[in-house]
Amino acid sequence: MSEPFDPARWRPASFLPDKDARDPALLFVVAVLCFLACLTALAAIAGARAADGWASEISGEATVIVRARGGETPDAAAARAAEVLAGVPGVAEARALEKEEAYALIRPWLGDVTADLDDLPVPRLVAVSLDRATPATGEALDAALKAQDLDAAVDDHSVWLEDIKSAAGVVRWTATVVFLLIAGAAAAVIAFATRAGLAARRDVVEVLHLTGAEDSQIAGLFEIRFAKIAAVAGAVGALGAAVAGALLRVAGGGQGLTPALPIAWTDLLSVLPCPLLAALVAALAARITARRLIHRL
Amino acid sequence: MSRNAHTAAVEPPADEILRFSGVSMRYGRGPEVLSDVSLSLPRGSFHFVTGPSGAGKSSLLKLIYLAARPSSGSIRLFGEGVGILPGRDLPRLRRRIGVVFQDLLLLDHLSAFDNTALPLRIAGHKPAEYRNDVAELLAWVGLKARMHALPPTLAGGEKQRLAIARAVVGRPEILLADEPTGNVDHEMALRIYRLFVELNRLGTTVIIATHDQDLVARSARPVLHLDKGRLRPLPPQGPVEQAPVE
Numbered sequence: 001m002s003e004p005f006d007p008a009r010w011r012p013a014s015f016l017p018d019k020d021a022r023d024p025a026l027l028f029v030v031a032v033l034c035f036l037a038c039l040t041a042l043a044a045i046a047g048a049r050a051a052d053g054w055a056s057e058i059s060g061e062a063t064v065i066v067r068a069r070g071g072e073t074p075d076a077a078a079a080r081a082a083e084v085l086a087g088v089p090g091v092a093e094a095r096a097l098e099k100e101e102a103y104a105l106i107r108p109w110l111g112d113v114t115a116d117l118d119d120l121p122v123p124r125l126v127a128v129s130l131d132r133a134t135p136a137t138g139e140a141l142d143a144a145l146k147a148q149d150l151d152a153a154v155d156d157h158s159v160w161l162e163d164i165k166s167a168a169g170v171v172r173w174t175a176t177v178v179f180l181l182i183a184g185a186a187a188a189v190i191a192f193a194t195r196a197g198l199a200a201r202r203d204v205v206e207v208l209h210l211t212g213a214e215d216s217q218i219a220g221l222f223e224i225r226f227a228k229i230a231a232v233a234g235a236v237g238a239l240g241a242a243v244a245g246a247l248l249r250v251a252g253g254g255q256g257l258t259p260a261l262p263i264a265w266t267d268l269l270s271v272l273p274c275p276l277l278a279a280l281v282a283a284l285a286a287r288i289t290a291r292r293l294i295h296r297l
Numbered sequence: 298m299s300r301n302a303h304t305a306a307v308e309p310p311a312d313e314i315l316r317f318s319g320v321s322m323r324y325g326r327g328p329e330v331l332s333d334v335s336l337s338l339p340r341g342s343f344h345f346v347t348g349p350s351g352a353g354k355s356s357l358l359k360l361i362y363l364a365a366r367p368s369s370g371s372i373r374l375f376g377e378g379v380g381i382l383p384g385r386d387l388p389r390l391r392r393r394i395g396v397v398f399q400d401l402l403l404l405d406h407l408s409a410f411d412n413t414a415l416p417l418r419i420a421g422h423k424p425a426e427y428r429n430d431v432a433e434l435l436a437w438v439g440l441k442a443r444m445h446a447l448p449p450t451l452a453g454g455e456k457q458r459l460a461i462a463r464a465v466v467g468r469p470e471i472l473l474a475d476e477p478t479g480n481v482d483h484e485m486a487l488r489i490y491r492l493f494v495e496l497n498r499l500g501t502t503v504i505i506a507t508h509d510q511d512l513v514a515r516s517a518r519p520v521l522h523l524d525k526g527r528l529r530p531l532p533p534q535g536p537v538e539q540a541p542v543e
Contacts, residue, residue, distance in 0.1 A: 005444035007432040010410055012418055017406040207402045210364055212392035213419045214385070295384070 015204060016197075016221050026193050027233045030186055034237025034278050035244075037182040038271040042245045044175030045270055046263045051168030053262070055161055062141060062156040064126040066096075069151045075099060078124030081150050085128055088144045090136030093129040101125070126152075183281055190226050190285040197222055198293050205294065219290035227283040234278030238271035245271075313376070314340040314471065314502050315361065320370035321526075322356055330356045332526045333370070338504070340470075343497045345513045346506040348523035354506040355399055357523065358473045361504065362396045363387050375470070392420050395469030395501075397477045401460040403448040409435060409459050410444040416467040431466060438462050438492070439485070453480040461489055465496055472496060474505045478512065486512065 066081045068074040078096035085094035102124055130136055138156030145152040198205060208218050249263045315338040322331040331353045338344065346354045359365040360372060363379060372379050374390060382390075395416070403412050413435055417427045435444050438458040448456055457480045464472060472493065478486035490512060497503045504521075507513065513520060522529050 004442075005410065005432075007410070007428045007444070010424065010428055012414065012424060013407055013411045015404075015407075015415075203402065204404055207404055207415070208419065210362060210391060210396065210398075210402070211416050211419050212388045212390075214388045217419065 014221075015208060016201060016225055020197070020200070022193065022196065023229060026189065027229055027236075029189055030230050030233035030278060030282070031236040031240070033182050033186045033189070034234045034274050035240045036237075037179055037186075038238050038241030038274055039244060040175050040178045040182065041270050042241060042263060042267055044172060044179075045267045047171040047175070048168060049262055049264070051164055051171070055164050055168075058157040058164070059161055060130050060132055060135065062128040062130060062136075062138065062154060064094075064128060064141065064145070065123045065153045065155070066126060067121065067123045067151045069149070074122065074124045077150060078126055080148065081124075081145060081152055082126045084144050084148045084150065085126060085141060088136050088140055090131045090134050090140065091128055092131045095127050097125040097127060099124070183277075186230070186278065187281050187285040190230065190282040191289040194222050194226060194286040194289040195293065197225070198290060209294070215291055215294045218294050219287050222290040223283045223286045226286040227279040230282030231275045231279040234275035237278075238274035241274075242268045242271050312340045313337055314342075314374070316373040317360075318371045318373075320360065320367045320372060322353075322360060322365065322367050329368070330526050331360070331367075331523075334526075334528050335370075336521065336528065338502060340502055341497065341500050343494070343503045343518045344505070344521055345516070345518055346504060346521045346523065347508075347510070347513060350508075352523040353526040354523055355475055356526075357521075358396070358475050358504070358506055361471070362394050362473055363391055392416070392467070393470045395464035395467060395472045397457075397460050397464045397472075397474035399475035399479075399506075401456055403456060403460060403463075405448050408445050408447060409440055409451070409462075412448065412459055413462045413466050415463060420467060427466075431462075434462050434466055435459075438489075454482065454485060457481050458485070458489070461492070465492065465501075468496075468499070469501060471502045471504065474503075474507075476507055477505060478507065478509055490516065 064081060064085065066074070066078045068077045072080075075096070082094045082096040085091055099122075102122055105125070106122065128141065138154045138158060141154045141156070142152075145154070205218055208221075245263055245268050246265075249265065249268075252263070315336070317334050317336045320331060320334045321329050323329045334357070346357060348354050356365065360367060361374070363374075366380070375393060377386075377390070379387070379390070404415070407415070410431060414424075414427060414431050417431070432441075432444065435441060438461060440455060440458055440462070443451060443455060446455075448459065451459065457477065461474070461477055464474065474493070477493075478489055481489065486509065493503050493505065
């Protein structure tokens, strides 16, 4: 026989039924969306780090091509250019590449014809390391060389730098758009579930409505319900993405999946806001949908 | 003296709680279910609404508990014109009305206790303020042993009493009941009627739609008689041979 009812121990039950047969499917869909959103965030962070690494590597260097002029030998012209460049403010080091190093650079195109290269006017290269804090500009290097009557062309890698920056921008914007699309899809799923929930619980909504509940009170029930489901789904999705990220980190030998997409352990923390964000998106979608539908009652 | 409560005063009396002025109502594009109904009920009155099936009794109650709007005419409730009130003000008025719905509208996933406490929770009261009152009320309507039971496990009469408990728990200013004694035996019907009388003595305005002519005749209360959507003079009453129920 069941225990007699004790009003003193009574706790108000939820106006909406605790369990709904649709909840597991909804939780699964939102968890998958959260997983994809977190993976996108991880990829964006790793992509941004890779772009920063490449940019900082090439922005600290410049290459100067020196051609001999008049009776000056190429080696002498290169040595003079290196000396001039070393004196330019913002240059940490300038080093003329040896003849063999210059030949090695063009050998892939001409084959093993070193013996004949002496007859060709092969330009010499000067590798310039720039001061990281106050790097010299390409224009400053060019002006210094021209002032010493050197026939030289300065490549400060700005073209490559722009390409890397624009590629990083594309990655960032793509990730943002994908992230927003996923958030939108999650919101649409929650809105659909709210609509279905309201239809399935029309009896509850009607009784609450006729008993004097405000629209916001009724919408709040659905808001809290779907926010809770989304928070759990967000936690599951975030955990899945963190595990996937950790596996990629381990599989990549300390650099992530590839050196081009380096994942750091701290990147995995970026999934932490996912449950909260999922709950907020769900609450907002449920609130808007529920209030609109209740208003039509 | 006629017991018909159909009145059409021009100036609302100070103690008027409800006034219909030329109210008609139809569902969608269907025929009128209420036609040109005018009435004025004083605060603290007790009325029956009678009439054959389809006469418009439930529609009249729906208009009063603000579940429907008239297609023409105006309604004043608690001194406020409900037609011009914004939607956000309606919950405030609904909380002052207790309703026993014809189809009861109990929530099947909530216990009898939770169902009864629902209006008080919606009104924002704390459980400590009302849990004893709810328990006492449920005991009074004969559901002391069924407080934890879910509605689907209750018998028809128990469900009806539960719906009545929910309607009166908040001590509403107006109590509307649509066939409240339809599924209960004669003794319980009298008991429920006496509960309504008691609430009425405490100041609640009571309006009961019923087919129970015996109860109407024995109660000697004023009657709003509807026929084909119109308020009509009462049909001739037979002699009241039984003792008054009060």
